[in-house]
Amino acid sequence: MEVVSYRSVETFVQHIPEVTALGVWIKAIIILAVISAIAGFGTYVERKVLAFMQRRLGPMHVGPYGLLQIIADGIKLFTKEDIVPQNANKFIFMVAPVITAATAFIALAAVPVFPDFTIPEWIPVIGGTFVPSIAADLNIGILFVLGMMAAGLYGPLLAGMAQANKWGLIGAARTAVQFLSYEVVTGLSILAPIMIVGSLSFVDFNAAQAGGIANWLVWKQPVAFVLFLIAGFAETNRTPFDLLEHEAEVVSGYATEYSGMRWGMFFIGEYANMITISVIAAVVFLGGYSADGMGWLWIMLKIAFFFMLMLWVRAAWPHVRPDQLMWLCWKVLMPIAVINVVITGIVMMV
Amino acid sequence: MGLEQFKNRNVGQQEYVMLDLEHTPQSPMGKFKQVVKRTFKPELFVGLGVTMREMINALFRGQMHTIKYPFEKLPISPRYRAIHEMLRLLESGHYRCIGCGLCEKICISNCITMDTRYDENQRKEVSEYTINFGRCIFCGYCAEVCPELAIVHGQRYETASEQRASFSLFEDMLTPIDKLNLQQEYDGFGAVTPNADENIKKTPLAY
Ligand code: SF4
Ligand code: SF4
Numbered sequence: 001m002e003v004v005s006y007r008s009v010e011t012f013v014q015h016i017p018e019v020t021a022l023g024v025w026i027k028a029i030i031i032l033a034v035i036s037a038i039a040g041f042g043t044y045v046e047r048k049v050l051a052f053m054q055r056r057l058g059p060m061h062v063g064p065y066g067l068l069q070i071i072a073d074g075i076k077l078f079t080k081e082d083i084v085p086q087n088a089n090k091f092i093f094m095v096a097p098v099i100t101a102a103t104a105f106i107a108l109a110a111v112p113v114f115p116d117f118t119i120p121e122w123i124p125v126i127g128g129t130f131v132p133s134i135a136a137d138l139n140i141g142i143l144f145v146l147g148m149m150a151a152g153l154y155g156p157l158l159a160g161m162a163q164a165n166k167w168g169l170i171g172a173a174r175t176a177v178q179f180l181s182y183e184v185v186t187g188l189s190i191l192a193p194i195m196i197v198g199s200l201s202f203v204d205f206n207a208a209q210a211g212g213i214a215n216w217l218v219w220k221q222p223v224a225f226v227l228f229l230i231a232g233f234a235e236t237n238r239t240p241f242d243l244l245e246h247e248a249e250v251v252s253g254y255a256t257e258y259s260g261m262r263w264g265m266f267f268i269g270e271y272a273n274m275i276t277i278s279v280i281a282a283v284v285f286l287g288g289y290s291a292d293g294m295g296w297l298w299i300m301l302k303i304a305f306f307f308m309l310m311l312w313v314r315a316a317w318p319h320v321r322p323d324q325l326m327w328l329c330w331k332v333l334m335p336i337a338v339i340n341v342v343i344t345g346i347v348m349m350v
Numbered sequence: 351m352g353l354e355q356f357k358n359r360n361v362g363q364q365e366y367v368m369l370d371l372e373h374t375p376q377s378p379m380g381k382f383k384q385v386v387k388r389t390f391k392p393e394l395f396v397g398l399g400v401t402m403r404e405m406i407n408a409l410f411r412g413q414m415h416t417i418k419y420p421f422e423k424l425p426i427s428p429r430y431r432a433i434h435e436m437l438r439l440l441e442s443g444h445y446r447c448i449g450c451g452l453c454e455k456i457c458i459s460n461c462i463t464m465d466t467r468y469d470e471n472q473r474k475e476v477s478e479y480t481i482n483f484g485r486c487i488f489c490g491y492c493a494e495v496c497p498e499l500a501i502v503h504g505q506r507y508e509t510a511s512e513q514r515a516s517f518s519l520f521e522d523m524l525t526p527i528d529k530l531n532l533q534q535e536y537d538g539f540g541a542v543t544p545n546a547d548e549n550i551k552k553t554p555l556a557y
Contacts, residue, residue: 056408312401316400317394317398332385
C-alpha cells in the first residue's frame with residue numbers, strides 16, 4: 001500500500017503541487033482505517049439485512065441491536081488458533097490471504113473514496129495539509145484498479161492449491177474458471193465509457209459527469225452499466241457467482257482450511273473489494289462525487305446503494321454453476337459488450 | 351375389501367395443478383429464443399421484489415418470525431406431555447392422590463415407585479412416591495389412568511438438570527401449597543373433556 005502511494009507521489013507530485021507526500025500518507029492511513037472499519041461493519045450490515053429479508057432478527061445480543069457483534073467477531077478472529085495443515089505448502093498457504101487483503105487495499109489507493117479536505121491549521125504537525133480524495137490519481141486509474149482486483153484472485157487460487165484439501169483444490173479450479181470468465185467482460189464493458197470520456201482517470205470521469213443527473217453516463221451507456229454490474233458481482237465473488245466458496249457444494253472452497261485471522265483477511269479483502277466495485281460503479285456510471293456542499297453525502301448514498309444491492313441479491317437469487325457462469329460470460333455478456341463497444345464507436349464517429 | 355384403497359395415496363382433497371413446463375429446446379434457434387426470453391423476463395426482479403417485501407413486512411408490519419427462545423417461549427399444546435405434576439384439591443389443599451396405585455401398575459417402563467400406609471385417621475396416605483425420569487418415556491398412561499386427575503403432565507419441557515432426582519420426588523412435583531391459587535386445572539392428556547357433564551348418565555340401577 002505505502003510503496004505504491006509513495007511511488008505515485010513521486011510521479012505525480014509535480015503536476016498538482018498542493019498534494020504533498022504527507023497528505024498522501026494521511027490519506028493512505030485514513031483509507032486503511034476507515035475501509036477496514038467499514039468492511040467490519042459491512043459484515044454486520046450484511047447479517048442484519050439478510051436476516052430482515054428472511055424475517056429474522058439477526059445479531060441482537062452483543063451490544064444494542066447486536067452492534068458490538070463486530071468487536072466480538074474481531075476478538076474471535078484475532079485469538080483463534082492459526083492452523084496450518086500438515087501437508088500444505090506452508091509458505092504459500094500463509095501468504096495467500098495477505099495477497100487478497102493487500103491487493104484489495106492497493107486497488108483502493110487509486111479510487112476516490114472520500115472528498116478531499118484540508119486539515120485545519122490548529123492541529124499540530126499535520127495542520128494545513130491538503131488531503132486529496134485519491135491517494136494516487138494515476139492517469140491509468142481504472143486499469144490499475146481492475147488489474148489490482150484481478151491480481152487479488154491469486155489469493156484464492158494459491159490458497160486453494162496450497163492447502164492439500166480437495167475442497168480447496170476445487171475452489172482454486174473454480175477461481176480460475178471465474179477469473180477467465182468475468183475479466184473479459186469487465187474490461188470490455190468499461191471500454192465504452194472510457195471511449196466516451198477519453199480518459200482512464202477517475203477524476204476525469206467525475207468531471208465529465210458534473211452538472212446533474214442528466215449527465216450521468218448510465219443514461220448513455222445502460223448496457224455497459226448492467227454488464228459491469230454483473231461482472232462486478234463475479235469479481236467480488238458474491239452471490240450469484242460465489243462459486244469459490246459455496247458452502248453447499250464445496251464446504252468453504254479455497255477457505256476450507258483457514259482459521260483465525262488468515263481467514264479474516266480473505267473476508268476483509270472481499271468486503272474491501274465490494275466497496276471498491278461500488279465506488280467504481282458510482283464514479284464511472286452514476287456521476288461520482290461533487291466537491292461542493294452535500295456532494296460527499298451523495299457519493300456515500302450511491303456507494304451504499306451498490307453495497308445494499310449486493311446484499312439484496314444474495315438474499316434473493318440462487319447461485320449459478322461454474323459452467324453456467326462461463327456460458328454466461330463468454331456466450332452472452334462478451335458478445336453484448338463487443339457490440340456495445342462497436343456501436344459506441346460508430347456513434348462517436350458519426 | 352381389496353388392496354386398491356391402500357394403494358391410492360391421493361387421499362386428500364388437494365387441487366393438484368399440472369405445471370405447464372416447457373420442453374428443453376433442441377434446435378440452436380430454439381435455445382437462442384429461450385435465452386432471449388429468459389433474459390428479458392422480469393423474473394429476477396420479481397425475486398428481488400419478494401425479498402424486499404418480506405423485509406418490509408418484517409420490519410414495519412410486525413411479521414418478524416424470531417422468538418428469542420430463552421427469554422420468549424412459544425405456547426405449547428395443553429396435550430404436551432412434559433414433566434409430571436401432582437395436583438392438590440382446591441378446597442382443602444390436600445394432595446389429590448388417593449394412593450390407588452393404578453399409575454404404578456400401568457407404567458410401561460416401570461418407573462413409578464410408590465408406597466402407602468394408613469395414617470392416624472385410617473386414611474390411605476402416600477408415604478413414598480417417585481418417578482424415575484431416567485426411564486420414563488412420557489407416554490402419558492399414568493395421567494390417563496389416574497381416577498382423581500392427581501398426576502398430570504405439566505408444561506415444563508426444559509428438563510436438562512444436574513441430576514435426574516431433581517424432578518422425581520413427590521414433593522417436587524406437587525403443587526406448592528402457597529401457589530395453590532395458581533394451580534391450573536389440567537385440560538390435556540387424559541383430562542375430562544369440556545362437555546364431560548353432558549356425557550354423564552345415571553347409572554341404570556333398574557336391574
Ligand atoms: S409417562 Fe408413561 S413411562 Fe412415564 S411415568 Fe407415566 S406411565 Fe410411566
Ligand atoms: S393413579 Fe393417580 S390417584 Fe392413583 S396412585 Fe397414581 S397418582 Fe395417585
